[in-house]
Amino acid sequence: xxxxxxQPQALExxxxxxxxxxxxxxxxxxxxxxxxxxxDRLQSHFHLLDPNDSPDESIESxxxxxxxxxxxxxxxxxxxxxxxxxxxxxxxxxxxxSSAGVEHIDLHECRRRGITVTGxxxxxxxDAADYAVALLIDVLRRISAADxxxxxxxxxxxGEHPLGFKLGGKRVGIVGLGNIGSQIAKxxxxxxxxxxxxxxxxxxxxPFPYHANVWDLAANSDVLIVCCALTExxxxxxxxxxxxxxxxxxxxxxxxxxxxxxEKELVQFLVRGEIGGAGLDVFENEPDxxxxxxxxxxxxxxxxxxxxxxxxxxxxxxxxxxxxKAFFSNKPLVSLVQNE
Amino acid sequence: xxxxxxxxxIPMNSYLEQELQRRYNLxxxxxxxxxxxxxxxxxxxxxxxVGNASAGADAELIEALPRLEIVSSFxxxxxKIDLAKCREKGIRVTYTPDVLTEDxxxxxxxxxxxxxxxxxxxxxxxxxxxxxxxDYKLTTKFSGKTVGIIGLGRIGMAVAxxxxxxxxxxxxYSRTEKSDTKYKYYPSVVELAxxxxxxxxxxxxxxxxxxxxxxxxxxxxxxxxxxxNIGRGPHVDEPELVSALIEGRLGGAGLDVYEHEPExxxELFGLENVVLLPHVGTATVETRKVMADLVVGNLxxxxxxxxxxxxxx
Numbered sequence: 001x002x003x004x005x006x007q008p009q010a011l012e013x014x015x016x017x018x019x020x021x022x023x024x025x026x027x028x029x030x031x032x033x034x035x036x037x038x039x040d041r042l043q044s045h046f047h048l049l050d051p052n053d054s055p056d057e058s059i060e061s062x063x064x065x066x067x068x069x070x071x072x073x074x075x076x077x078x079x080x081x082x083x084x085x086x087x088x089x090x091x092x093x094x095x096x097x098s099s100a101g102v103e104h105i106d107l108h109e110c111r112r113r114g115i116t117v118t119g120x121x122x123x124x125x126x127d128a129a130d131y132a133v134a135l136l137i138d139v140l141r142r143i144s145a146a147d148x149x150x151x152x153x154x155x156x157x158x159g160e161h162p163l164g165f166k167l168g169g170k171r172v173g174i175v176g177l178g179n180i181g182s183q184i185a186k187x188x189x190x191x192x193x194x195x196x197x198x199x200x201x202x203x204x205x206x207p208f209p210y211h212a213n214v215w216d217l218a219a220n221s222d223v224l225i226v227c228c229a230l231t232e233x234x235x236x237x238x239x240x241x242x243x244x245x246x247x248x249x250x251x252x253x254x255x256x257x258x259x260x261x262x263e264k265e266l267v268q269f270l271v272r273g274e275i276g277g278a279g280l281d282v283f284e285n286e287p288d289x290x291x292x293x294x295x296x297x298x299x300x301x302x303x304x305x306x307x308x309x310x311x312x313x314x315x316x317x318x319x320x321x322x323x324x325k326a327f328f329s330n331k332p333l334v335s336l337v338q339n340e
Numbered sequence: 341x342x343x344x345x346x347x348x349x350i351p352m353n354s355y356l357e358q359e360l361q362r363r364y365n366l367x368x369x370x371x372x373x374x375x376x377x378x379x380x381x382x383x384x385x386x387x388x389x390v391g392n393a394s395a396g397a398d399a400e401l402i403e404a405l406p407r408l409e410i411v412s413s414f415x416x417x418x419x420k421i422d423l424a425k426c427r428e429k430g431i432r433v434t435y436t437p438d439v440l441t442e443d444x445x446x447x448x449x450x451x452x453x454x455x456x457x458x459x460x461x462x463x464x465x466x467x468x469x470x471x472x473x474x475d476y477k478l479t480t481k482f483s484g485k486t487v488g489i490i491g492l493g494r495i496g497m498a499v500a501x502x503x504x505x506x507x508x509x510x511x512x513y514s515r516t517e518k519s520d521t522k523y524k525y526y527p528s529v530v531e532l533a534x535x536x537x538x539x540x541x542x543x544x545x546x547x548x549x550x551x552x553x554x555x556x557x558x559x560x561x562x563x564x565x566x567x568x569n570i571g572r573g574p575h576v577d578e579p580e581l582v583s584a585l586i587e588g589r590l591g592g593a594g595l596d597v598y599e600h601e602p603e604x605x606x607e608l609f610g611l612e613n614v615v616l617l618p619h620v621g622t623a624t625v626e627t628r629k630v631m632a633d634l635v636v637g638n639l640x641x642x643x644x645x646x647x648x649x650x651x652x653x
Contacts, residue, residue, distance in 0.1 A: 126483040130506065134453035134482075141624070143450050143617065147460040150616040151609045155602040159351070161618050166626040168442045190505035191446055287471040294467045301466040302459065303476045309457075311481035 135279025168192030173221030176228020345385035396420025445498035451594030488536030491543025
């Protein structure tokens, strides 16, 4: 890594990046296996610098050599963007995130360096909200369990399938009333659910009751839907005490991040029947899922796919293009991440 | 005073059985080794029949019960009851409207989400260990899809209200256009199917609506269209449905009802664009209790010569 004194000398040795008809440079960070569906569209407007194109070289070497004057970076999927990498990009002004969450990006370091970050939650929030509601209906009405029952040819044999529970009248506590949380609330109101929430701060424009801590929210809810960002403060925000407060018939839906929930505790609660059920799209150690859950009919499991639809990926491409184009034409960015 | 005989046709709810047993002389038809003899043997004391979506008082049964005064159905669908015969003989009929509307509508949306987002398949994907080998594929967004409803009654309206919360445009078909609604009307089911992405069956089953979803409708709905049936099995031409799904002429289906329950066409078991439920539209603890109370309440009112709570005939 070049130090301040070495930099002027190092500059002379740098290979000037080839600019295709002076297209702006955009660094692309992606996992090796992750193909960039956006590539064609991006390449017609930008010159992409992708370390994966130089597989015999380390990322550090590639970036030092080629990306010195790059002002923008596209972070694909959940590829971590660390302070170390940011050090190699002295001209960087913009990071374009392409996932719903941004906890894999060192926001603190970006802020320190005056780098703007855009997120992609606008492309995903409807799908995420749809999926949270889907998981809740599935758990309460036993949809996946009943589908297994029918496909297992048990209906003619066993007759009745165990009864589910009505959605109407259920008290739903939303943990994190951001974009996704608000959309979940809007949907569930139509089913006759009552909504309350916990968030970092109370939102004065929201008509639903606010609880200052998650334990209080759980004590006053039949269902908890976890859709907040994963930060240092929210790690294991759903812990043993919260699960106890939610109660024996309580249901937990997690479409946020695995580490928001104390998974070991949740498994114990479910196995012992101390909680009513769970719908989980995310886990602490994906793609590993605790095997004890596989035998349970009051649990619905999905492979981190709450936002994975054709439509959201198309919207994501549009959003990424819009942010990059706006940046390079000095226009206002479309989806800034609000830093607090 | 002689006790009142009530004939229950099939098991449907143990709380209901218990409540009926406390008040009346309850005859459980399904326990009889010889049903016709059983009926004949108790015909003199049976003044009420309790049926449900699967079994009702047909002409033959009504003829065999000369003292029958009331049929109280543990359902809102009354297609298994010979209503004409009941009217002819002055037999009252009650059912359970309104109390189950929300559950059925909730399930319709649940089925839409489960089919489009491949919920059951994804769950199988995780439980079978396949996630360790790779991510599941892209699915189809639900929000914003156009929902077409056949029958804009209580249940149809409740489905529309829920779908609107997902920004779904709503359109419908019914026997006559409704003047008090903002939803777009189509004068035929084929036109409705051509103009929506998700088609929901929510009308009563009558002679006119049998096979209302036929091959032509399914072709109109198309390779990206999804059929949701929360009505009655006979609303849909089942063999045509199976071939439409297998041949890819229809994009997917969420089914709670079938032509010959509890039989489900085996060809559907291998399809990943189908969700199959065992007629659970009203199967919640809360709603079944309210339905049971309504059945008992109607019988009590009748035998006390009070106005019936939810009469149909």
